[in-house]
Amino acid sequence: MHRKRTASATALALALAVIPLTGMAGPPGATGPAGREATRDSPGAAGSGSAVSPTPQSVRSRSDRVTVTPSVTVVAAPKADAAALALVEKSLKEAGADRVVRAGRAPGGKQLTVYVDGTGAARTLRELGARGTDGLPAEGYALAVGEGRIALSGKDVTGTYYAAQSLRQLLPHRERPGAQVRGTVVRDWPATPLRGVIEGFYGTPWSHRARLDQLDFYGAHKMNLYVYSPKDDAYLREKWRDPYPAEQLTQIKELVDRARARHVEFTYALSPGLSVCYSSDADLKALTAKFQTLWDIGVRTFAVPLDDISYTDWNCAADKDTFGTGGGAAGTAQAHLLNRVNQEFIAKHPGAEPLQMVPTEYYDVKPSPYKKALATQLDGNVLVEWTGVGVIAPTMTVAQARQAREVFGHQILTWDNYPVNDYVTNRLLLGPFNGREKGLPEQLAGITANPMIQPAASKIALHTVADYAWNDRAYDARASWGAAIEELAGGDARTTRALRAFADANYSSSLNPQQAPELAAAIKEFGTSGDARRLDATLRGLQDAPAVLRDRLADRGFLDDGEPWLDATHAWGVAARTALRLIEATKAGDDAKAWQLRQRIPELVRSAKSFVYVDMTGKKIPVLVADGVLDTFVEDAVAAHDRALGITGRPKGSTDLSVYQDNAVSRMTDGDDATYFWSGAAPQAGSYVELDLHAERPLGTVTLAMAKTGSPDDYLQHGVLEYSSDHKNWQRLATFDGKAEVSVDPPAGTKARYLRARATQAQDNWLVVREFTVAGSDRTTAAGGPPAAEGSALRSAVDGDPATAYRAARAAHPGEALECTPDTPRTARSVTVLRPQGAPAGAAKVEVRTGGAWHTLGTLSGAYTRLAAGEGAIENVRLTWRAGSAAPEVNEVILH
Template identity: 40%
Template structure:
C-alpha cells in the first residue's frame, strides 16, 4: 500500500526549523488539481523535531500517514503537545476535523478559514517566530485524511513551501466499480487498488464482479466462511483508508420479485456483509431480460411481462431493500443500476421506474451509450429528467471485456467528458480492466475529473499517471508515455473509436511519409532521423518499464504488450534504416532490411493476450493501423534498382 501512495514527488528530509533563504519558489504538483492553491512565502524546513498537536481524536490511518510523511522527510523526533504556544519555537503540525477552537485559532494565525464543504480541507503553512506552523484542517474526518494525502505531495526535498490550499471535491462519489466480465481481481489486487484510490482522494469502491458466483449466479447462497473472511480483509482496508466499500448483488437473471423468500435472501446476504464491516449496498439489474418473468408469481403480481411491469416490480423490491438499510442505520442510500442503464430516451421502463422508485435510491447510468464517445452536461441533465434524480455515472472506461477491445490495454487519457458535469451528476465511478494495475492511468484521470471537473487537464493528468507508475524516474516516465501512446485507441461498441490510436507516433510517421513524398532531400533525412529516434524509443521502452515500474503487477499484466512493442520498435528501426539505404541508392541493402522488418512485424503480430486474463482473447494490438500499415507500405515509398 505504501508504494501505491507514491503519486508524484519523492519525500525527503529537512535539517533546521527556519525559512530557507529567499529564492524563486514554485508550487508543487498536487494531484488531483486542488480548487485553490497559492504560495505565500519561501520554503520552510521541518527541522529534526516536530511537535504534533491534535484537536480531538484523529483516526489512526490519518495520523500514521502524517507521521510517515514527517519521518520520510528526516524528522527524527515527533513530540505531541497541546495547545500551540503563543510564540513558536519549533515546527508545529496541527491536525483536526470539524470546528474545534484549536483549529479555528491555528487557522486564524495563518490567515485562513475552516473548510465548509463535505470532504473539504485546508492545508496551510507559515514560518513564524523561531519555528513554523502547518495546519491540516478537515471539514470532517474524510477531509482531514485528504489533507494528509496532499501533505504527502507538497513535502519535497528538505522543505515544505509556505502555501495555502483550500480544496474540496466537486462530486460526492468518486472511485471505481469492479463491474467487468471475465477474470476478476484477487483480494490482494483489491486491497492494493483501494490504497491507490485513497492516495487519489477517491472515496468509493463498488464490489460487483460479474463472474463472482455468490454475487450473481448463486446469489441466494451464503458465502463460504473463508471467502467471507477474505472479503473482510478488503473491507477493513477500505474502511481504514476512507474508501466506502459498496457491496453489489446481481439477482436479476433469476429473481422472482414477488417471492418473499428472494427478498429475504437479499436481506440475509446483506446481513452477512454487514457483519464484516460493509455499510453500503447495491442491487444490480443490468444485462438481464425484462420481457419475460423468471416465475409465474410475477405475472400474477405485476401483469404480463414488459418494460413497465419490470420497472414496477424492480421498484417494489428496491424500495423494500432501501427501507431495510435505513432501519439498519447503514451509510448512505441503496444504489442500483437499471436494466435500461444507458441513453436518456423516454420509455415505459424509465417512466415507471421514475414514478415508483424511492427518491433516496441512487441510480447508475453509463451515458448516452454503453461505452459513450463523449458525455456532455446536456446529456447528464437529460438523464436527471429521465430517472427523476441526479445519476451516478458508471463510466465504462477503461474496461476491456468486450469484443472491440480484444487485444488492447486501454491507456489513453480520460477525455471528452464536459467540465460542469458535477452540476448534474452525483459522482463518477470507473469500470476498469481485468488488469488492475494497467487500469490505473485511466482511473487516475476519472478520479481527478470527479474531484475537480472544471480544473481538469487531461494531458497533465496523463503525464502525472506515468510519473506515478515510474515512481518519479524521468526515463521510466518517458518510456511509459511512449508505451501509453501505442495503447491510446479507445473503442466503443461500434466501429468508431472515441480516442485515436498512437497520436504521437502517428505524427512522426505522417511527417516521414510527407517528407518522402516532398522531393526535398534535407527534409527526408531529418524526417527519417526523427523516425529512427522514435523507433529507438519504442524498442527501448519495454526494458525500462520492466526494470523501473514500481506498481505491483503491471509488468506481468502488460507482458505480451511489452514483448510485442519491443519487436515493433525493432521492426520500425529496420524500416527507417531501409528507407535510408534506399535513398542512398543501396537497393539490395534496403530490400534486406525491409524483409527483416517484415519478419519482426510478423512475430509481433502473432503474440496473443494471456489466456484467461480477459473475457475476449485476441492478438496483441500495438499502435495498430499506424505501425503495421507504415511498415507494410514503406518498401513501396522509395524505389531503387537492386545493386
C-alpha cells in the same frame, strides 16, 4: 453501483434531498459560478503545475518557506482521524524528519510544528491567511504551510485525511532533515460527492492482493467509493441466494476494513436478475439475508444491479400474474423489489448509505415505459446508475445528465465504462479520461469508473478519472495523463519517458480515438522534415521502453499486467526501425541494402503480431500496440520500396468500421480465403471497405468474398462497388443485394487506383470480408521449372509481391529455365531479380527476348540483381539455371 463513507452518510442523504434538478449547490459563501470560488490562485489552476493531485479548487503560494527540522511535533485534536495522523507522521519522516512526536501543544524553539484539526489548527490557519473549513461541503479541507508551521483541518474526518494526502504531496522525499517546503495555502473540496471505481467487468477477476492495492490507490487519489461487483463471483449472480464460504467472506471483510482505513466506502452489489422472482417473499428474504451477512462484517453500502438481463421473460409465473408484461411491467416489478429492500433493510439499519440500483435500460436517455415506471414508483432516495448515451459513451454532457435525471426521476450516479477493456481484450487502454464536459459532476450524485481486467495498468486512467471527478473545472486530460505517468514511474525521469512511450502506444479507445498521438506526430514530422535520426531516436525509445520498465518500475503488477503488450512494443519498435532504415536505403539508391532490409520485415512483423493475452478460458488473443500507426508506417515503407522497384505490391485495405478483436482489415488482402476482416459493429449506410492499388492501373475482375462459416449473414446486404483514380470522384461499377459473393468484370479499358464496396443501407449483421481482390490486365505469367515445392507456385515469381517466393522442389536439370512472359511486350530500362538473402551468385543466366530473338543480359549476382535491359520491347525474360545448383528460389522478376 457505488457510494460513500459512513461518516458522511447523513451529509449525503441530506444532499440527495436538497439538490435541485438544475445543479449541485457549492459551499456556502462561494462567490464564483457553479458554487466555486471566483478565483483560482496559482498554482492550482489547470496547467499551472501544482504539486497536489487532484488539483485543488483553490491553492496559492506564500513568499516564505518551512524547514523540515530533525524533530517535528504534531499537535492533534483529541478526535482527529487516526488514518490522517498516521499519514502525516509517515510523510514527515519521508521528508527527512528524524523524530516525529505528538504533544498537546507546540514546544518552544524553532522546530517544525504540525497542527491537525482542533483549535490549534484553526488558529494557525487564520494566522497564515487561510480560510478555515466553515462553509465547505463534506470532505472539504483547509491546509496552510508557512512561518515554521503547518496546519490542516477537515470539514469531517475524511476531509482531514484528504488534507493529509495533499500535505504528503507537498512534502519532499529526503533522507535527512533540512528540506525547504514552499509556503502554500489550500482550500479544497470535491466537485461531486461520490468518486470511485466499480469492479464490474467481465473476464479474469482481480486478485485479492490487487484489490487491496487498488484501495490504497483510491485513498491516495481522494476517491471515496469502491463497488465490489466482479462478474465471476458466483455468489453475486448465479448463486446470489447462497451464503458465502467462510474463507471468501473473510477476504471480503479484509477488503471492507482496508477500504474503511483509506476512507473508501465498500459497496456490495448483488445481482439477482438472472433468476429472481420479484414478487416472491422468499427471494426478498434471501436477498436481505445475504445483505445482513455483509452488514455483519462492516458493509454499509448496498447495490442491486439489474443490468445485462432480459426483462421480457419472467423468471416465475407469479411475476407475470402480478405485474403483467412489457417494459413498464418490468420497471414496476423492479421498483417493487427495490422498495421493499430499501424499506425493510436499508431503513432499518442506522448508518446504511442510500441504496443503489442499475436499471436494465442503463445506456440512454430515451423515455420508455420501463423508465417511467422507475421514475414514478421507485423510492426517491434510491440512486440510479447510468453509463451515459451508449454502453461506452464517447462523450458525456451536462445536457445528457440533466436528461437522465429527468427521465429516471432520481439522482444519477454514472457507471462510466472507461477504461474497461473486457470488450477489447487485445488492448490496454492507457489514455486519459476524456470527452466529459466541464460542469457534469454538478449534475450527478457521483462518478464511478469501470476499470480494465488489468488492475495495475488501470491506474493511469483511474488517476485521470480521480482528477476529473474532484475538480472538473481545472481538469486537463493531457496534463493529468502526464502526471499519472510520472507518479507511477516514481518521479524517475528515465522511467517516466519509457512509461510515457508505452502508454502513448496504447492510448486509443472510444474516448481517445487517436492512437499513439505522440508517436504519430513524430512520424508525421519525419514525413515533412525527413529527419531520420530524430524519428529513429523516438522509435529506439519505444523499442527500449519495455526493458527500462522491467528494470526500473516499482509497480511490478503493472509489468505482469502488461507483459504481452510490453513484448509486442519491443518487437514493433524493432520492425519500425528496420522499416525506417529501408526508407533511407531506398532514398539513397542502395538497392542491395534496401532489399536486404525488406526481407527482414515480414518475419519482424510476424514476431510483433505473435504475442497473446490469455484470458480466463485459456483463449489466446493476439495483442495490439499502436495499431494503425506502427503497422501503417511499416506497410508504407514497404510500399515505397515497391514503387522504387517498379511494382505495385499487394493492395492496401482500409475501412471506416471498427475491427472485432484481431480480425484486421489487412486480412482481406492476404490471399488466404481462410482468414478474414470482421467488423466490430454493423455497417451503416455509407460504411465501406476499400482497396488502394498504390497506382492507377487497368482493372480486371473484381471479387468481393464475404461472410464465413458460422456467420453466413455477415455480409453487406445492400451495397455498391465503386472505383476512383483520385479518391474524390467515384464511379459506380455495380450494385449488389443479398449476395455474399460478388464478382464483376469492369468494362474494357477501365482504370483506377481505388476500389471500394459501400453499404447503401444500414443493417443489423456485422461484416466479414474474406478476400477483396482485383485482377489486372498488365499481368506476367511464369512457366518452366524446376517445378514448385509444395506450398509454393511459379506465379509467385511474377505476382508483384516480393514477400512471396517461388521455391523449387529440387535442383535444376541441365537446360531447365524459368520463363516469365508479360501479357503484352513491355519496354523497360532494366530487369531486376530478387532472391532470398544468401542466394548464390552465378546460379542462372538472365536473358530477354526482343524482336523474336534472345539476348543475354548477364548472370544472377546474389540476392539482388539488376541488369540493363537494352533496346526494344521485352517479350520474355528467361532465367536459365546452372545445372547442379541448389533448388532455385525467386521472390520477384521485375521489368522496370
